[in-house]
Amino acid sequence: MRLASFLVGLALAVLATSAQAQWVVDKASPDAFAIAGAEILHSETDFPVVGLAAQDLRDDLAAVTGKPPRLSTGAPSGKTAIVVGTLGRNPLIDGLVRDGRLKVGDLSGAWESFVIAVVDRPAPGLDKALVIVGSDRRGAAYGVYELSRAAGVSPWTWWADVKPRRRKALYVAADTRRFGPPSVKYRGIFINDEDWGLQPWAAKTFDPAYGDIGPKTYEKVFQLLLRLKANTLWPAMHEVTKPFNADPTNAALADRWGIVMGSSHAEPMLRNNVGEWKAGAQAYNYATNRQGVLDYWRERTKANGGYENIYTLGMRGIHDSGMVGGGDIDGQRALLETIFADQRGLIADHVSPKVETVPQAFTAYKEVLDVYRSGLKVPDDVTLVWPDDNFGYIRQLPNAEERKRSGGSGVYYHLSYLGAPLSHLWLSTTPPALVIEEMGRAWDLGARKLWIVNVGDIKPAELETQLFLDMAWDVERVRAQGADGYVEQFASDAFGPDRKAAIAEILAAHHQLNFERKPEHLQWFWGKGATPRSSPLSVEQADARLARFDALTAKLDGETARIPADRRDAWFELVQYPVRAAAAANHRVFDAEAFDRLVGERPDEARRRAAKARAADAEVAALTRRFNDEVAGGKWRGIMAVEPADGQWTSFRQRPFVAPAADATATRLTPSPPADTDVIVVEAETVRGDGWRRLNGLGRGGAVMVAGMVTEPSRTLAEPGPGLRYAVTLPAGAWSLDLDLLPTFPLNGETALRLAVSADDAPPIEVAAQRKVGDKAWAEGVLDGRLQVATGLTLCGGKRTVRVARLDSGVALDALVLRPVAGGCR
The missing domain is CATH 2.60.120.1620 (Jelly Rolls)
Structure with missing residues (x-):
């Protein structure tokens, strides 16, 4: 992270995140600022997101101290205050800067940067203030949430029910500073494949009056993004969900929260094709229906041009499919270059005539990467977004010439995926070490403009999502921590420092085992129409794997007994459910395979293993019912669905598990060729x-x-x-x-x-x-x-x-x- 010149000469605690900083402490020190009793002041002339963040700070401090501070846009009523605002939009802060009482140097004009400083006698009647000043609206908001995080409020306080530890007193050491700019300019998430979790939960549990993912749900998403220092959202886009922009309230609300809206690789110009294009898939063809498609894009550009957006350029099919029209790869390349020019014409007409100043991105996803490699000319100011292969391995990164482009490069990354060879939609098991390694490579090779991560339904990908976005905020700090250090810090923030090592050890073993084979990939087949087979593992090899899972769940149970009552919901959501469900998923598959292999020669042992498989299957169901019906008082009803959740997209989803019956006498699956043992x-x-x-x-x-x-x-x-x-x-x-x-x-x-x-x-x-x-x-x-x-x-x-x-x-x-x-x- 770059140290801005305005910090030179100040006595600073230059720490990358509040999780490590310890700059909000329980004991007083000379000239420290006492949070208890301080009111929160912000200005009516500031951006709406600053007031929204200030309200969250009031609630966060109330959760920590037990007493909500007063929140005001008027004159201070007490002797101490937390003053929050954007440079140039808060009269009190601007006065302190003008009088030389608050040193901000070149904060003005910086991107998403902020300072937190203790100021003595900042105004008549005020003895001391903690001033949080942002270079822009998001910088100010990030500063507010940074204070919350330093006080012990997790970014997942709502989304994973992580309760902060009560603290009798909070003090901020004098001259503490927090600052930017972030490592990556635009950082965010893509909500995708929401059919089996987020959409049914929103429609039936969180917002039944709306009956869908709508403003109430998106507001919680926007708040989460700011707590994670993200700034960009690609919204949910499957047919099951009402298009984001079909309700104008959503875009207006995103603007209030300071969120930059974009759209996925298959959705140019902020259009949600699945729900918005009505003329049929074959008519979505720029070669034969240029005017119809152009008018469709124009409508959205004109309606949303006043908001802060990143415009996806190019064209694919209606959903996640190849472009209709254009013919061979040379024809597709020529058509795409025409499309670029026309899309930029819409931006010039309805956003800004200085097109090069408007954020635009082109994602070379799936077959589009081959078109790009064939010599596609992308305008120099457009950000090239490089995809992974949907399983966490980035397919290509910018070369020396591409690193010179003014638009820079970015990455589109997956923690969840619906597609071949087999989907991974249920449990998020991408190892933190892989995220750090691949995104570190991207950073080193200049992909620093836009990072988007596909998080599926958000839950249960909390750890990996936070890691990705923390890295986008401060890449070098996360790389210095490494996967083990980062997971320890995550565990400490959620469950306390005394248990962090043990919890990190559990999660490390969980990621190791599931990296070898994900819980969604326990059938050995791929390709359309393929028949599932058993694994190539012998009974002994599979039992060795199950023994590792048993040792892991034994450690998990030991830690579960030590978790305080007020954090057990968070424990279940973040650790217990994913670890236990993955272990049970392995048991049901491999115990059932043991039945298949033993039923002819050792029928009694085979039936015992069949009973274990049925018990493991029942455990998966019971754990999932608990998640959906009991955790947090039923707050998450409908959020969790075991893969495969239904019979859709069967060509790249594993088949539903069928346990051996109690009286079964025959094998269920064709065996795979056995794995080597003499190696x-x-x-x-x-x-x-x-x-x-x-x-x-x-x-x-x-x-x-x-x-x-x-x-x-x-x-x-x-x-x-x-x-x-x-x-x-x-x-x-x-x-x-x-x-x-x-x-x-x-x-x-x-x-x-x-x-x-x-x-x-x-x-x-x-x-x-x-x-x-x-x-x-x-x-x-x-x-x-x-x-x-x-x-x-x-x-x-x-x-x-x-x-x-x-x-x-x-x-x-x-x-x-x-x-x-x-x-x-x-």
């Missing part, structure tokens, strides 16, 4: 090497080794980069050497991840893992959390040395896998 696995992280770094929290052994820094150029086989040397002792015979890699993508947009591999003193060979979204290797990679890559090398028994060296930066090595091969060793 030697050498974990990559067991050695160190210059030019390689250990990354904890990923891989099947708990860590991987990553080659080089992403800013380093590729190397040749003649001059490979630094290597890792592995000494292995093999039994007699011949052994093939394979590598397990993380299923990342090459940074340069090429098609392979490349390493140089050699055995003993032989010359190195190039090993290239091809990367093509949609093929079998990609599907297996995202479902398994690894790419299995053959090197073509055969090693003889005895003491051997294997060297793995860098050709391309960023390749993540998980393990060396050695398998016996027939034919002896020559």
Whole structure:
């Protein structure tokens, strides 16, 4: 985070977030500001969001101290006050700046920045004030929520029922400062696939009078975004939900809260095609119906042009489908360039004639990335938004020329996804280490303008959502913490510092186990019309996995007993439900598979395992009923649906689980080819090497080794980069050497991840893992959390040395896998 010049010379506590800062404390110190008894002052001439944040601060401090402070837009009535406002919009603050009583330096004109300072005798009758001043409307609001967070109020106080700890007194040390600008200019979330959680909950529980996701629900979303220092929303867009802009109240409310509105990769110009385009999918064709589509876009641009928006450019199909019209890839490229020009003409007419000053984005998602790679010319001031592959691995990042563009680059990332090869909509299990690694690569390669994360229904993706947005606010602080440190801090903020290490250990094991196979991916099939098969694991291999889950739930139960009563709702939502539900989901599948494999030879044991599978299935149902009907007094009724929640989109959703019947005598599923058992696995992280770094929290052994820094150029086989040397002792015979890699993508947009591999003193060979979204290797990679890559090398028994060296930066090595091969060793 950049330190602005106005902070030079001041005695500061330069701390990145209130979670770490400890700048609001329980004990008084010389010249400290006492929050107790202070009223909150803001100005009627300020932006509406400042008043909304001030109201939340009153409620937050009441929750912490037990007594709500007075909130006023008039003259102070007491001796101390918390004064909040935007520079240039609050007379009291502006007077302090003008008189030199409040030093703000170049805060004016900065993006989303703020100062928090203690000022003595700021006005007649006021002995002391805590002044929160923002460079703009969101900067002021962020400053207010920063104080709440420092006082112990979680951003998830409403959305996950995290109750703040009561504190008798709160003091702010003199000259404490909090500031920006953020690492990433536009940061936000995409509510997507809301059919199974957010929409039914909003329609039936939270806002039944409206009967849908509407202003009441969106106001809670806007508040959450500001608490997380986000500023952008792509709203819910499935057919089940009324389009965001069909109710003008939504856009007006977003403006009151200072939220920048955008729309998804498939929804140009703020239109929600699924609910708003009425002429049929084939008519949504710019090649044959230019005027009709242009008028459709014009209507929204004209209506919403006065608000703060990011305009999505380009065109895809009505929903998440390819563009209709244009023909082959060359025709699509030419048509898109025409579309860009026409869309920018609408912006010039209805937003600003200085089109280059209006935020615009083009997302090269799915097939659109191929069109972009074919030479598509995107206007220089438009932000290029790079997608992941829907499973957390970014497909491409800007090269040196793209980093020069005035519009910059961004990332569209997924924590939830409905699509092939199998969806992940139920439990959010993307490892924090993967988010930090991939978004860190994006930052290093210049993707710093817009970060959007698909959060599905918001719950239960709280941890991963906060991580993504905290990183967008201060990327270097989060990277310095690492996944383990970050999760510890999250646990401390929610449940107290005394339990943070134990809770972080539970969550680390949870993410490790589910990275190997997500709870939604426990059927081994992919592709349209494919028949589910059992796993390739033997009973013994599956039981070893279940034993790890059992050890995890035992730790979870121990911690559950230590959680105070007022935090048990939050505990269930953030930790207990996801960990227990994932464990039960694994038990029901693998105990049922044990029945299949044992029923012929050991029928009594098979029936015992069938009973365990049925019990696990019942536990998933009971946990989910508790979430929906009991937690927080029924507040979340309808929010949680177990995948698959229904029979829609069956080609990329697992089949409903069917447990063996009590009297079953036959297997249920066709078995998959068995997994190798006679293998030697050498974990990559067991050695160190210059030019390689250990990354904890990923891989099947708990860590991987990553080659080089992403800013380093590729190397040749003649001059490979630094290597890792592995000494292995093999039994007699011949052994093939394979590598397990993380299923990342090459940074340069090429098609392979490349390493140089050699055995003993032989010359190195190039090993290239091809990367093509949609093929079998990609599907297996995202479902398994690894790419299995053959090197073509055969090693003889005895003491051997294997060297793995860098050709391309960023390749993540998980393990060396050695398998016996027939034919002896020559």
